[in-house]
Amino acid sequence: MTELARQAASGMDAGEPAGGQQVLDHLVALLDLEKLEENFFRGVSPAHSPVRVFGGQVAGQALVAAGRTVPEDRGVHSLHAYFIRGGDPSVPIVYEVDRIRDGRSFTTRRVIAIQHGKAIFSLSASFQKDERGIEHADGMPDVPPPDSLPTLAERVGDFPHLSTMRTRPRPIDLRYVNDPPWLTRETGERPARNQVWMRADGVLPDERLLHVCVLTYASDMTLLDSPLARHGVYWELDKVLGASLDHALWFHRPFRADEWFLYDTETPSASGARGLATGRFFAADGTLIATVVQEGLLRVLD
Known part of the structure; x- marks a missing residue:
């Protein structure tokens, strides 16, 4: 096990704050996989993990494993993933990389x-060499700047059932633009759209793949808020059983994950105990940097 992996497995001390550079450094350590042999890597989960491994963690680690077998001049432009079983945070995860194709412009890994x-x-x-081509992109919605919005801890406020959201170590600084679903649940609003400013809560190293993997980690946060909020339910306040089923990401332009980006999500459909959510990531200057689609299992029991 690498020294960074040991740091990730050790978790945060109980007296440490819920965010900041030290927590972000633990995420960086979490994404630093141990190489077992050619095409095999091992990752760990943090000591404070819930019952199941967080989906963004396993997606980010898997992307690191793929990227470690790809030339540095090729950046990832898309990923497609399936969550097959719930991960056990008490034991390491082994990542096996299959080198599907190494072409002149594109590299594919499974x-x-x-x-x-x-x-x-x-x-x-799929990874691609940088190339020039036609350019266009949707514009960013008109939203207030992140520094004008309350923190997640302030948003949670007096909801005792959500107290862990205030104290759980979070490497991602998260600011809701709209009222979060635990508030709209009380007011009777049924929004189909959710908007959140995010950034890594500290400074990341200048490593292109790491920034992509941190955004991948963050992309599994708040995404299923949209289908839940539309029906006035929320994870820890109602009897909801949920899990990510599949996840797809397309990376359009370079970005830094330690600078503010807007996560604009909505839900086109829910049926069969599944909810579909789509999202767009915008840099603070309005640049469209990534697009995401996820379907999640959503069993509302009462």
């Missing part, structure tokens, strides 16, 4: 995450 001898996650990622 990654399987394994625990207890079984696949828990699969990812296909």
Whole structure:
């Protein structure tokens, strides 16, 4: 196990703050996989993990594993993933990389995450050399700047059932533009759209793949807020069983994950105990940097 991996596995001390550079450094350590042998890597979960491994963690680690087998002049432009089984945070995850293709412009990798001898996650990622071509993009919605918005801890306020959201170590600074779903649940609003400013809560190293993996980690946060909020329910306040089923990301332009970006999500459909959510990431200057689609299992029990 690498020294960074040991730091990630050790978790945060109980007296440490819920965010900041030290917590972000633990995320960077979490994404620093141990190389077992050619095409095999091992990752760990933080000590403060919930019952299941966070989906953004396994997606980010799998993308790191894929990227470690790709030339540095090729950046990831898309990934498609399936969450097959819930991950066990108490044991390491082994990532097996299949080198599908190395072309003149594109490189394709497939990654399987394994625990207890079984696949828990699969990812296909495509990497491309930088090329020039036609350019266009949607514009960013008109939203207030992040520094004018309350923090997540302030938004949680007096909701005792959500107290862990204030104290749980978070490497991502998160500011809701709209009222969060635990508030709209009380007011009777049924918004189909959710907007959140995000950034890594500190300074990241100048490593292109790391910034992409941190955004991948963050992309699994708040995405299923949209289908839940539309029906006036929320994870820790109602009897909801949920899990990510599949996840797709397209990276359009360079960005830094330690600078503010807007996560603009909405839900076109929910049926069959599944909810679909789509999202767009915009840099603070309005540049469209990534697009995401996810379907999640959403079983509302009462």
